[in-house]
Amino acid sequence: MNLFEKIFNYRMMAQLEEHGALAVTAQERRWLLMMLEHPEAAAALSPDTLDKLRQCLGCSDERNDSLRSVIVEKAGSAVPSLYHPLLRTLRQMIVKKSGMQLRHTRKDGFLLPSQTGVPYKLEYSMVKREWYLLWYNRRTRSLMTTRLRSIHSVEEMPVSMEFFNQAAATLAQQLEKRMQHATIEIIPDYNKELSRILYAFSCFDKQVQYDELSDTYTIKLTFLGDETEYVLSKLRFLGLRVRVTDHPYMKFRMREAAQKSLARYGYSSALETAEHDNGVMAAEAE
Numbered sequence: 001m002n003l004f005e006k007i008f009n010y011r012m013m014a015q016l017e018e019h020g021a022l023a024v025t026a027q028e029r030r031w032l033l034m035m036l037e038h039p040e041a042a043a044a045l046s047p048d049t050l051d052k053l054r055q056c057l058g059c060s061d062e063r064n065d066s067l068r069s070v071i072v073e074k075a076g077s078a079v080p081s082l083y084h085p086l087l088r089t090l091r092q093m094i095v096k097k098s099g100m101q102l103r104h105t106r107k108d109g110f111l112l113p114s115q116t117g118v119p120y121k122l123e124y125s126m127v128k129r130e131w132y133l134l135w136y137n138r139r140t141r142s143l144m145t146t147r148l149r150s151i152h153s154v155e156e157m158p159v160s161m162e163f164f165n166q167a168a169a170t171l172a173q174q175l176e177k178r179m180q181h182a183t184i185e186i187i188p189d190y191n192k193e194l195s196r197i198l199y200a201f202s203c204f205d206k207q208v209q210y211d212e213l214s215d216t217y218t219i220k221l222t223f224l225g226d227e228t229e230y231v232l233s234k235l236r237f238l239g240l241r242v243r244v245t246d247h248p249y250m251k252f253r254m255r256e257a258a259q260k261s262l263a264r265y266g267y268s269s270a271l272e273t274a275e276h277d278n279g280v281m282a283a284e285a286e
Contacts, residue, residue: 033057040083082124084131084148093119099159102135103152111152115139118159118167126203126230134175136167143174180225182247186217190241197241200234218245 035041036053045053093100103114118136120143125132131148186197194217198208205222219242223231232253235242244250 029057043085044083044088046088086148086151086154087122087131089154090119090122090133090148093156094121096156097161097164099138099157099164100135101155101157102146103154104146104150105152106150116157117144118164118171120168120171124203126227134171136171138167141170143171143178178225180223180228180247182221182223182231182250183245184219184221184235185243185245186219187241187243188215191215191217193241197238200238201231204231 032053036050036057042050090100099116099118101114101116103111105111116138118138119133120136121134123132123134124130133146133148133151135144135146136142137144184201186194190197198206198219201219201221204227207220209218209220210216211218221231228250232250235244235250235254236257244254
């Protein structure tokens with residue numbers, strides 16, 4: 001790409017950003033057409049949003065028949081629906097900064113009495129493959145995490161802006177205490193696979209930095225403590241492409257997995273350090 005092409009592209013992107021426009025590729029239009037044909041589209045999107053999307057795509061000559069013939073899943077395992085009927089209701093409460101009255105069941109199926117609080121955030125657990133509601137319990141003044149499938153009923157309840165801001169600040173502090181942070185370094189030989197590596201961690205909050213001198217990308221991940229095992233599974237999948245630099249427990253677990261693999265193929269001496277560090281690292285993780 002020469003200098004004039006770079007200047008033209010910069011001006012074009014600046015104009016799009018200034019007018020609030022978004023450049024959409026033909027593949028993205030075909031994907032959107034397929035999404036609108038999904039049976040759950042009518043429940044997941046509001047009627048106004050559906051009409052707008054269909055009007056925008058109505059003038060397009062794109063057809064998704066060829067793409068549909070390519071994207072075919074064979075012998076796939078049964079996966080629960082990603083959409084839950086309460087998602088839109090709770091999301092609207094969060095946007096409007098309103099309170100709620102909630103009834104939900106415990107793990108043993110017992111229906112708890114109605115509780116009041118403030119909805120804070122919706123999260124999807126990649127480990128358990130279900131939606132969770134993070135909310136502020138007005139009685140206990142604490143952070144609660146409830147599965148959407150455990151919610152029996154929820155009703156909107158107006159609250160003052162002062163109370164909502166106070167509850168949100170309290171939840172943010174309590175949630176930060178449950179967060180884990182890890183720095184993952186990409187080995188320079190695999191920089192060309194940056195997109196693939198970032199996709200593996202796409203469901204987590206992250207920051208990417210690049211050191212020009214060492215030609216090294218660094219990913220700073222933020223995740224809940226109970227999602228550590230899922231992050232470890234992604235690290236094992238990426239193998240030699242990445243290296244954990246600052247999380248002692250995750251470094252120990254990765255070393256332990258490598259040593260057990262070596263021992264399976266006859267390198268029993270590799271387990272000496274694992275047995276020595278096992279108690280120390282397990283205590284640190286707790």
